[in-house]
Amino acid sequence: MPYRFIPAGIKLAVVRMVAQSHSQSFICETLGEKISKQSFARWTQLYRNTQRVIRDPEEYEKRGPGLILTAEDQAFMIDLLRLEPGLFLDEMRERLYDQTDTLLSMSSLHSMLVEHLQITLKKANTINIKKSLVSKYAYVEKMATVPAEFLVFTDESCVCSRDLLRTFSRSSKGKPANRTIMQQNAKRFTLLPAISVDGIVALTVTEENVKGTNFAHFLKYCLLPRMNPYPGPKSILVLDNAGIHGGARVARLCRNAGVHIVYLPTYCPELNPIELVFSQVKSKLRRSQDLARSVDPEWTIESTTYRVASARLCQKLFHHAGYDCPEDAGGPDMTEFHFCE
Incomplete structure (x- = not known):
């Protein structure tokens, strides 16, 4: 059955009418909604547990694969890039393996940096070491x-x-883009x-x-x-x-x-x-x-x-x-x- 949006007010009314021992058919007829038995049971149980008829998104079960790196491994990566922000992915991968015995693919390491650690690649500002x-x-x-x-x-x-x-030029796909030096x-x-x-x-x-x-x-x-x-x-x-x-x-x-x-x-x-x-x-x-x-x-x-x-x-x-x-x-x-x- 496709998803159908039901306002929170309808859900709350259903829960209250169930508490008053009204039948499912009476509730549906009164509210003018077609509501399944599963929805009745789910809303009632949620209200008993949380006093709410809408789930908190923070309580949803996370789908997809879990994190490959532990919290300790992630802290190591953050400290590593704080000290050496210019490392390439293969260098980070090697350092991580030497430290934690965890071997990641290049794509997994990149995804971990961007999606979980919020670390992205940027054009670097040049800072002289003698700057005081x-x-x-x-x-x-x-x-x-x-x-x-x-x-x-x-x-x-x-x-x-x-x-x-x-700096940039356009050309057909698959062909190099050139620029011309006017004065030798x-x-x-x-x-x-x-x-x-x-x-x-x-x-x-x-x-x-x-x-x-x-x-x-x-x-x-x-x-x-x-x-x-x-x-x-x-x-x-x-x-x-x-x-x-x-x-x-x-x-x-x-x-x-x-x-x-x-x-x-x-x-x-x-x-x-x-x-x-x-x-x-x-x-x-x-x-x-x-x-x-x-x-x-x-x-x-x-x-x-x-x-x-x-x-x-x-x-x-x-x-x-x-x-x-x-x-x-x-x-x-x-x-x-x-x-x-």
Whole structure:
């Protein structure tokens, strides 16, 4: 007999009428329902045992094969992947067998991880072993009360059309998908912007590798004239620990301009919103492929950066990095952004 839904109110009425010694035929006629003897007995017994006419799903018997791994084995797998999250399935299988003498197939191990342990395969974030959480949290505590309007971030990034080919292509089923390199000896350019919550503060694009003298020239003639003495908006310059960002020359230029320098803790790109600007600029160039066809690559990179790094985006990136932005600058969730390698 196919399943037929019967409301809980009908079931409760049946149980009460049975308790009042009414016959099955009378109950069915009164309620206008065709109810089997088995349903009468099942609902009555359930009510006597649980004071309910609907079973709790948690009490259902679990169907299918039982768990192959014991609780101890599962704890071992969790600890193993916490310490070595990059293991392949065959490596996990071997470690599990060495530890517990339990030999699983690759498919069973994968199912166990996903369905029972809730462990899935993801693209890994790269974390440097030299990263210091103590330094990171000290920096976060230090900057917690600094208004985002005071901060200006600057850094450099290499841009090359060969590195900005589209990652995926389409082709007929069973055939490889190709992509074409338009420029065999593509030039590499260095993008050197500075951003605040208001957007781009200063920007230069050059074919040269940025060294200490180039960076000092950028500070002296492009960036610092657009900043203000501390305290005030755009009065704190935040830099990473690259060698060209330090030294007496950089300190002297900033001191003469009344600008304070703050250095990020090492290996903490998540605290530097300009890293996400680089990611967005390169994503835009990869999508448009304008750089491969451009007769003026420097202008293409510069104009793309200005279009991408709007004030609204910079506010969102500052907020995403944890800085004290205006309340309306949070915007949507930014977890889909990734740092440039």
